[in-house]
Amino acid sequence: MDANIKPDLSEAFNWAYDAAYDPEAVDKNEPSISIWPSDFPGFKDELYAYHTQLLQFARRMTRIFALALHMPEDHFDEYVKHPEAGMRIIHYPQQEAAPVDQNDGTGGLEVLNKSGYWVKAKPVPDAFVVNIADCFMRQTNDFFVSTVHRVINKSGRERYSLPFFFGFVKPMAAD
Numbered sequence: 296m297d298a299n300i301k302p303d304l305s306e307a308f309n310w311a312y313d314a315a316y317d318p319e320a321v322d323k324n325e326p327s328i329s330i331w332p333s334d335f336p337g338f339k340d341e342l343y344a345y346h347t348q349l350l351q352f353a354r355r356m357t358r359i360f361a362l363a364l365h366m367p368e369d370h371f372d373e374y375v376k377h378p379e380a381g382m383r384i385i386h387y388p389q390q391e392a393a394p395v396d397q398n399d400g401t402g403g404l405e406v407l408n409k410s411g412y413w414v415k416a417k418p419v420p421d422a423f424v425v426n427i428a429d430c431f432m433r434q435t436n437d438f439f440v441s442t443v444h445r446v447i448n449k450s451g452r453e454r455y456s457l458p459f460f461f462g463f464v465k466p467m468a469a470d
């Protein structure tokens with residue numbers, strides 16, 4: 296490892312789609328691949344309660360993406376019946392204190408723009424940041440462009456985030 300590259304200090308817990316928590320599941324009894332702590336009551340149910348909301352929100356977003364591509368609203372419905380829908384809870388430790396006048400919410404997410412500059416994605420209250428990923432960029436022939444992104448926690452305090460990852464059902468060919 297290059298000694299000049301600082302290690303990633305964040306720590307995370309990841310889990311995957313579970314048909315048992317999907318109100319639109321094709322097969323509710325399909326086993327899940329996620330591993331959960333057995334000694335943490337409520338942890339799994341609470342996290343899936345939120346995951347399920349995001350799952351349904353992402354399905355609605357997929358319809359908006361279809362319309363943006365000038366396709367019928369329901370074009371991707373078959374692609375999201377059994378989606379890839381993982382989630383992560385991340386803790387970024389406190390790293391360094393920031394000057395008080397720069398305290399703009401926890402922030403920290405940055406995206407690389409076309410000119411090669413990192414642009415801060417300033418947090419907007421009650422809003423989600425939607426990042427396009429490489430797969431959707433490929434599936435839409437670069438109509439939607441994926442965003443290279445990173446997190447630098449200079450807030451002077453701990454940072455928590457809960458990204459949700461969503462993609463089409465694996466065996467479905469994209470055309």
Ligand SMILES: O=C(O)CCC(=O)C(=O)O
Pocket residue numbers: 383385404444446456457458
């Ligand atoms: O913590 C964030 O704001 C972004 C996290 C992220 O992009 C990821 O975990 O892939």
Ligand SMILES: [Fe+2]
Pocket residue numbers: 444458
């Ligand atoms: Fe990411």
